[in-house]
Amino acid sequence: METKVIVNKDSFLEAYLQDRRKIVEEALHWYLPAENNTPPEIYKAVHYSVFAGGKRIRPILCLAAVEATGGDLASATPVACALELIHTYSLIHDDLPAMDNDDFRRGKPTNHKIFGENIAILAGDALLTEAFVLLSRTEKIKFSAEKRLAVIQEIAQAAGIAGMIGGQTMDVLAEKSKPDADVLYEIHRRKTGALITAAVKSGAIISGARENKLQALTTYGLNVGLAFQIADDILNVEGDRELMGKGTGSDAALGKVTYPSLMGMDQAKEKLRQHIDTAIDSLSIFDKRALPLRLIAGYVMERKG
Amino acid sequence: METKVIVNKDSFLEAYLQDRRKIVEEALHWYLPAENNTPPEIYKAVHYSVFAGGKRIRPILCLAAVEATGGDLASATPVACALELIHTYSLIHDDLPAMDNDDFRRGKPTNHKIFGENIAILAGDALLTEAFVLLSRTEKIKFSAEKRLAVIQEIAQAAGIAGMIGGQTMDVLAEKSKPDADVLYEIHRRKTGALITAAVKSGAIISGARENKLQALTTYGLNVGLAFQIADDILNVEGDRELMGKGTGSDAALGKVTYPSLMGMDQAKEKLRQHIDTAIDSLSIFDKRALPLRLIAGYVMERKG
Numbered sequence: 001m002e003t004k005v006i007v008n009k010d011s012f013l014e015a016y017l018q019d020r021r022k023i024v025e026e027a028l029h030w031y032l033p034a035e036n037n038t039p040p041e042i043y044k045a046v047h048y049s050v051f052a053g054g055k056r057i058r059p060i061l062c063l064a065a066v067e068a069t070g071g072d073l074a075s076a077t078p079v080a081c082a083l084e085l086i087h088t089y090s091l092i093h094d095d096l097p098a099m100d101n102d103d104f105r106r107g108k109p110t111n112h113k114i115f116g117e118n119i120a121i122l123a124g125d126a127l128l129t130e131a132f133v134l135l136s137r138t139e140k141i142k143f144s145a146e147k148r149l150a151v152i153q154e155i156a157q158a159a160g161i162a163g164m165i166g167g168q169t170m171d172v173l174a175e176k177s178k179p180d181a182d183v184l185y186e187i188h189r190r191k192t193g194a195l196i197t198a199a200v201k202s203g204a205i206i207s208g209a210r211e212n213k214l215q216a217l218t219t220y221g222l223n224v225g226l227a228f229q230i231a232d233d234i235l236n237v238e239g240d241r242e243l244m245g246k247g248t249g250s251d252a253a254l255g256k257v258t259y260p261s262l263m264g265m266d267q268a269k270e271k272l273r274q275h276i277d278t279a280i281d282s283l284s285i286f287d288k289r290a291l292p293l294r295l296i297a298g299y300v301m302e303r304k305g
Numbered sequence: 306m307e308t309k310v311i312v313n314k315d316s317f318l319e320a321y322l323q324d325r326r327k328i329v330e331e332a333l334h335w336y337l338p339a340e341n342n343t344p345p346e347i348y349k350a351v352h353y354s355v356f357a358g359g360k361r362i363r364p365i366l367c368l369a370a371v372e373a374t375g376g377d378l379a380s381a382t383p384v385a386c387a388l389e390l391i392h393t394y395s396l397i398h399d400d401l402p403a404m405d406n407d408d409f410r411r412g413k414p415t416n417h418k419i420f421g422e423n424i425a426i427l428a429g430d431a432l433l434t435e436a437f438v439l440l441s442r443t444e445k446i447k448f449s450a451e452k453r454l455a456v457i458q459e460i461a462q463a464a465g466i467a468g469m470i471g472g473q474t475m476d477v478l479a480e481k482s483k484p485d486a487d488v489l490y491e492i493h494r495r496k497t498g499a500l501i502t503a504a505v506k507s508g509a510i511i512s513g514a515r516e517n518k519l520q521a522l523t524t525y526g527l528n529v530g531l532a533f534q535i536a537d538d539i540l541n542v543e544g545d546r547e548l549m550g551k552g553t554g555s556d557a558a559l560g561k562v563t564y565p566s567l568m569g570m571d572q573a574k575e576k577l578r579q580h581i582d583t584a585i586d587s588l589s590i591f592d593k594r595a596l597p598l599r600l601i602a603g604y605v606m607e608r609k610g
Contacts, residue, residue, distance in 0.1 A: 033466045039474040042466060093430060098422035117403035118477050121426065122470055125398060125433065129465040132437050136457035145450035152441035152457065160434040161338045161347060165427055169344040172423050 013295040017060060024059045025051075027077045028084060031134055045115040045123035046130075049088050053106050058083040058199040061224070061296065065203025065217055068283075068290040075142040076206050079151055082131040083199050086159050089127035090168070090195075092120055099172065128159070143206050151202045158198035167191025178257050189222065192229040197221030200293070216282045220293065223279035227300050230272045233258035235303075237265065276301045318600040322365065329364045330356075332382045333389065336439055350420040350428035351435075354393050358411050363388040363504040366529070366601065370508025370522055373588075373595040380447040381511050384456055387436040388504050391464050394432035395500075397425055399473065433464070448511050456507045463503035472496025483562050494527065497534040502526030505598075521587045525598065528584035532605050535577045538563035540608075542570065581606045 028050055035043050059080030066076045095102040095110040097117060102110050112120035135152050157163060167190025170179075174187060200221040204214050236251045237260050251258050259268035279297045283290045333355055340348050364385030371381045400407040400415040402422060407415050417425035440457050462468060472495025475484075479492060505526040509519050541556045542565050556563050564573035584602045588595045 037471075038466050039471055039478065041478060042471065042474045046466075089430075093426055096426065098426060119474070121398055121401065121403060122474050122477070124430070125394075126466050126470045128430065128433055129461055129470060132457060132461040133465050136454050136461060138454065138458070145454050148454060149441050149443065149450050152437060153443070156434055156437040156441060160438050161343050161351075161431050165431045165434060166342075166344055166347065169347045169424070169427050172427070173344065173346060 009295060009298075013292075013299060016292055016295070017299075020060045020063055021056050023063070023077065024056045024080055024084065027081050031078060031081050033130060041115065041119055042122055042126055045111055045119045046126055048114060049092050049111050049123065050085065050127070052108050054084065054088070056084060057228070057296075057300075058087050058196060061196060061221070061293070062199040062203045064290075064292040064296060065200040066206055067203075068217075068286050068293050069204050069207035069209040069213055070289065071203065071207025071209075072142050075140070076203060078134045078137060078141070079155075079202050079206065080199075082134040082155065083195065083202070085127045085131040085134065086155070086164075087195065089124040089131075090159075090164055092124040092127070094168065096120060099168075132156075143208075147205055147208065150205050154201050154205065155195075155198045158194040163190050163194030163198075167194070174257060175254075181262055184257060184259065184262060185226075188226050188229040193222045193225030196225035196228065200224075212285060216285055219282040220279045220297070223275040223282070224297055224300055227272050227275035227279065227297070230259050230268055230275070231300055231303060233260055234265070234268055234272065272301060314600060314603075318597075318604060321597055321600070322604075325365045325368055326361050328368070328382065329361045329385055329389065332386050336383060336386050338435060346420065346424050347427055347431055350416055350424045351431055353419060354397050354416050354428065355390065355432070357413050359389065359393070361389060362533070362601075362605075363392050363501060366501060366526070366598070367504040367508045369595075369597040369601060370505040371511055372508075373522075373591050373598050374509050374512035374514040374518055375594065376508065376512025376514075377447050380445070381508060383439045383442060383446070384460075384507050384511065385504075387439040387460065388500065388507070390432045390436040390439065391460070391469075392500065394429040394436075395464075395469055395473070397429040397432070401425060404473075404477065437461075448513075452510055452513065455510050459506050459510065460500075460503045463499040468495050468499030468503075472499070479562060480559075486567055489562060489564065489567060490531075493531050493534040498527045498530030501530035501533065505529075517590060521590055524587040525584045525602070528580040528587070529602055529605055532577050532580035532584065532602070535564050535573055535580070536605055536608060538565055539570070539573055539577065577606060 032046065032050065033043070038046075062080040062083055063073060063076055066073055091105060092111045094100050095105055096112055103113055104110060110120075111123055115123065132152065135148070135155065141148065159165065167187050170183070170187045171191055174183065179187065197218055198221070200217045201214060204217050209217070233251065236258070252261065259271055262268075263271070276297050280294055283294055286293075337351065337355065338348070343351075367385040367388055368378060368381055371378055396410060397416045399405050400410055401417055408418055409415060415425075416428055420428065437457065440453070440460065446453065464470065472492050475488065475492045476496055479488065484492065502523055503526070505522045506519060509522045514522070538556065541563070557566065564576055567573075568576070581602050585599055588599055591598075
């Protein structure tokens with residue numbers, strides 16, 4: 001007689017995310033520049049934002065992609081952490097008075113509110129730079145130099161003008177000229193989609209995955225990234241202020257164009273669902289090792305904060 | 306009978322610098338992200354500062370180190386350009402209102418004066434990121450992936466917290482607590498010395514130079530970098546305003562601690578000469594292919610702007 005083990009998917013995912021978060025947090029502590037070689041102000045500012053309680057979704061997606069493609073998780077950890085450093089730098093710079101001028105992030109005062117604008121600019125610059133220190137380190141890395149260069153290229157492109165910085169520029173300028181749906185898509189694709197796509201693609205590159213799997217993960221990453229941004233915009237309207245750690249309704253107050261404001265809440269939710277469906281469908285060529293990637297896509301749609 | 310060709314060292318150096326500058330300028334045009342894939346505002350802002358008339362001393366030193374160690378100049382060009390992108394990003398961010406609040410740089414309005422603070426922050430971020438896109442590109446590169454990773458590690462470390470960003474942080478904070486000679490040395494070493502050292506070391510890594518030559522070039526780079534900074538401080542007091550492209554006397558007006566203000570002009574000049582002597586002495590193990598490196602050291606001491 002067959003024995004069936006029934007696992008609740010929510011509790012599995014919760015335990016999985018918790019475990020992965022722990023790996024990432026510990027590695028981040030390990031990889032950040034040591035206190036004795038760092039001016040104390042920049043050390044404190046960098047640590048403040050890196051350990052301000054992020055969800056670590058980019059590093060976790062990277063590790064989940066390594067798992068789905070049968071690669072070595074331990075060697076992928078520096079890459080996963082580098083993605084988080086780049087994400088954190090982008091938040092610090094986005095929050096600056098000259099940019100979005102945000103006072104709170106994840107329920108805590110933003111970096112420049114605590115350390116001043118000059119140190120916040122430098123802390124962002126430092127995190128971006130240290131990401132590449134991490135990506136090019138040689139200690140305990142088991143994948144080839146060629147693959148590592150490909151990972152650096154992938155991540156740098158995603159963070160650069162063609163990706164995140166291009167998206168942020170468009171976003172800053174969109175405050176003056178209201179974007180239409182096409183421009184909004186392009187902003188989301190660059191600003192959020194590019195780095196999330198690079199996270200899963202990097203995982204696949206580390207494993208040496210074939211072209212069809214790289215392609216599938218590119219589709220997955222882009223759609224999860226776009227969904228993530230739409231979910232954020234929806235939560236900004238309907239979310240729980242405490243879970244979000246920042247004010248809800250702030251987009252509307254700023255007159256910011258989002259999917260909900262552009263096409264209404266129902267259509268925005270439909271769009272979100274479509275992206276998640278496309279992301280999950282793209283994983284059909286993978287075996288059960290892609291279960292975490294499948295569940296994370298669902299989590300992006302259902303998250304409350 | 307022996308025929309002696311007498312070459313005037315100044316006119317040789319002048320022609321050399323001009324030629325190398327041309328190679329670097331052309332390559333920068335080639336390597337910067339294309340206009341069609343870039344939001345126009347960031348494209349303009351990046352081009353404005355990259356082509357604002359810099360001396361290109363870091364890329365030229367990198368190429369001169371490749372030459373001195375017998376490597377392939379053409380494959381080193383992306384590395385040389387990446388160094389200039391990082392240098393340019395650091396100038397844009399240093400000039401920001403929250404940092405040094407400078408209105409002019411090289412005789413032209415600073416980036417944020419033309420494009421606004423938000424675009425200037427993003428342009429700096431973009432240049433730093435695109436430097437790593439360039440360093441990890443694979444097209445037409447003839448040196449191994451291992452060497453390329455070593456170059457990325459060298460440059461990222463030099464630009465990061467242990468180097469340039471650490472130095473800039475110390476410099477920003479030094480405005481409050483007047484530094485002594487040791488702290489000032491440490492600021493210069495990190496802020497200017499680290500990236501110039503990385504420039505020459507990268508050249509040597511590309512060529513596959515042995516440890517003794519790497520060591521010698523590290524000494525050379527550090528001393529030229531320190532000399533460069535002291536020369537800058539001296540020019541800020543005695544320089545020709547037009548050649549400098551920025552106001553002289555600005556350090557004194559800001560009450561900024563420099564070598565001239567700390568130890569007097571004569572001692573500062575003596576210090577400058579010592580660094581140049583050490584730099585040139587370190588090249589004794591090299592043959593005549595190191596002539597440009599020797600002459601550039603002299604040029605740093607004698608430059609007028």
